[in-house]
Amino acid sequence: MAAETALALAEALTAGTTTAAELVETALARAEAARPLGAFVHLRADAARAEAAASDARRAQGAARGSLDGIPVAIKDVMIHEGEPCTCASRILENFIAPYPGTAVARLQAAGAVVLGRTNMDEFAMGSSTEHSVYGPTRNPWDPSRTPGGSSGGSAAAVAAGVVPIAFGSDTGGSIRQPASLCGVVGMKPTYGRVSRYGLVAFASSLDQIGPFARTAADCALALEAVAGHDPADSTSLPEPAPRLRAALTGDVSGLVIGLPREFFDADGVEPAVLDRVREAVAELERGGAKTRAVSLPHARYAIATYYLIATAEASSNLARYDGVRFGRRAAADTLAAMYRRTRSEGFGPEVKRRILLGTYVLSAGYYDAYYRKAMKVRTLLRRDFEQALSGCDLLAGPTTPELAFRIGEKTGDPLRMYLSDIYTVSANLAGIPALSVPCGFSDGLPIGLQLLGRPLDEATLLRVADAYQRRSDWHLRAPDPATWAGPGR
């Protein structure tokens, strides 16, 4: 049976049938049971207990801060939490303790959420399997021989395994939605600029966005309300205040028009079961009164190429600060050049190096126009495709990822195949629009996700549709069997 949702726990806290202290103990016990999955890289048991006690004290005085107060949450190891380690699953940040507060975590703490720990990821969020981590891979709770997807695989696995009701990740090209799909949970990438990036360690600045994982769309709404809203410390933050999302969850989809992009259903290399479950889910929404229509995203086929040019270009520059001079790992050497070379050679893993090299090449004189500038133009065309498609519908629907959870090690030798995991997700990052993945079925015991994409700032419609679908389905009530997790582990 699935673990309780955050909203159910909030009710229990309000009713006094449980305490935040109890919730933390339960979460820590479940984290212990889930240890073989490798979802967490850092648990802050004592600090979490202290924060839970503080939450209970507030509640006892009638000063509870809202529905998140006392709820245990997990955060990806890429989010800055003042006074805590932040390694991005990289050797180069192995000793880094964040000396300043990041906006998203600070807002969670202000809402009273109890941060249980930090979750595993692909190094610097570069990857789709959570295998490229200095801590070793995270395993999929539905089948520990398989990956949870990535790069936010630790957060997806922590929620799927029932350790915490809510976790946060970052999504640059699908890093929330793809693992949500492969782990059978809801994961949302908000509109670019909705959640402050101040305190999110950058991979690709124009694409990165923090978002929530939960078992239900309603919990995602709760989680996003806490962290969203304008932040003057992020120049790309949108001026809109935090949206009121839970109010939008009416359960009603009648009259909504769902666009079905041809390109998302005709593509080669998609598991037939994935398309079958996605079509069934759309049919269920139609039974609920939604209408569908075919739309086209003519430039979607260039999305992966465009994404890997822009993302690597920005990454090559964003990761230049890991130079051994001011923080993090520094290799001993006799000259400055040797110190740089050795620090970065030893500190970064192979996938990060591959992307730095690619991005450096993309930005080099003589190639800039052919690659980076052209990619920016295609990005504009893709954004127009979405504007056009969404002008006649309320949202778009399609698969989140073309396949089921793959085996650990299956794709690590073939980066291009790994990159194709993101074929349906990168477009939303390039266009800056919100998108989520909601569980829509299983095949061979492995979860499948339905992706919903919406207009800028219209997270409410996506959550409303996902919530309505969950009211009409029970995929999210299934839970993986902890008995399968035991084993060699880590």
Added chain:
Amino acid sequence: MTAAPHPTYEVVIGLEVHVHLRTESKLFSPAPVRYGEPPNHAVHPIDLGLPGVLPVLNRKAVELGIRAALATHCEVHARSVFARKNYFYPDLPKGYQISQYEDPLATGGWLEIDVPAASAADDAYVTRIGLTRIHIEEDAGKSIHDAAVAGADRSHVDLNRAGVPLLEIVSEPDLRSPAEAGAYLRTLQHLLRYAGVSDADMERGQFRCDANLSLRRHGATELGTRTELKNLNSFRFVEEALAAETVRQAGLLDAGRDIQQCTLSYDPERHATRVMRVKENADDYRYFPDPDLIALHVDAAEIDAVRRALPELPEQKRARWQTGYELSDYDARQLAESRALADFFEAVVAELGGGARAAKSAANWIQRDVRAALGERGVEIETTRLEASALARLIALVEGGRVTAQSARPLVAELLDHGGDPEALVRARGLEAVSDTGALEAAADAVIAAHPEVVEQVRGGEAKGLNFLMGQIMKRTQGKASPGAAREVLQRRLRGA
């Protein structure tokens, strides 16, 4: 240094000036801009390039950039873009500098400069130098390689300067001599101070200059291969370095050799330039628009507001003084050069009651006595103790006949060094003009008695003898004799009255 033009080659110089903007905080972080703090104390996580930090633009820096652009007749662009300039260096925390590249804040202006005469045979002249562009960027930190501080095998990094807002001002290759380069820099420095853009103090690194120089045969239209002079830390060194580099390049060209594109430093001890680095091919900084910042939009209303708030600039002051005060072009230019001197001049004029007559007196005293004293001391007016009201009172004492100009002039230097009240000073030194008839008659009689042969000549109609006798009276009264009264008395006594 300011030698005659090279006989064979025309010198072509372009200058890149970096100035610190006068802001309270840094360009992209809330850390204060302070000089002389202990190392790494004026920093914020943003300046350290910590993981997860983001830049937020300081709009005050933009306002100052617009001021500089308007003061130099540049076009301010409605949209400009911050770009990352990527390179590795320990004092560059993020591994890139946030600058502007393809879309700078402003382009296409000019600066009018006064070039002093190179020799007695030449004339001073005024010429106009084009400005290519002005853009905003952040400064890097400082690397300290000094073994006394860091140890022989280490370097230290101080990031107090990292993120301080800079303006890069790039001239066209319009300068034709080291003297023009020096005049350009002085004019620009004064202008930026006038406009409140920068304190432009070279010793604090607030005003830094790199120079490009190439030679071509007189009459040629193609530019020669240029070399770049870096780290020139005084105006004098800029001129010396450019002169030395002219000699070096001319020697190579005369010997039939090519100029190699390179970066040089200047060694003031040897009066020679030294190659630091040969550029095999262009540096690749992999510029691209900074995705952490949105494009900078400046609307017409903002530009207008900055324009209205601009203080009166030198060229406007000159025009006003020439028409309103009938000052000569020369006096107007010199007095308007620095804002402090211009303000001082205007204050003296006001104290004297205003108007062309007062302006003429103030200009004479400042140009003749104040500037000489400043020059002797190598200081600027604002660092001295001379008050405009004090100079005005001194001038009034002279014009009222209370003290002679001759007695008063040495007091200017005294007021400059120590301040004080001119009237008290005149009294304390016993410098009051002698117009008392008895004292003057006694002096005249003594002079007449001592120089009978000159007295004969004067009585015979020789005017220059009279001046000699006047000089003798002045000598006897230590210059205190009021000239008009003394002349009258002397002439009366010569007539035997």
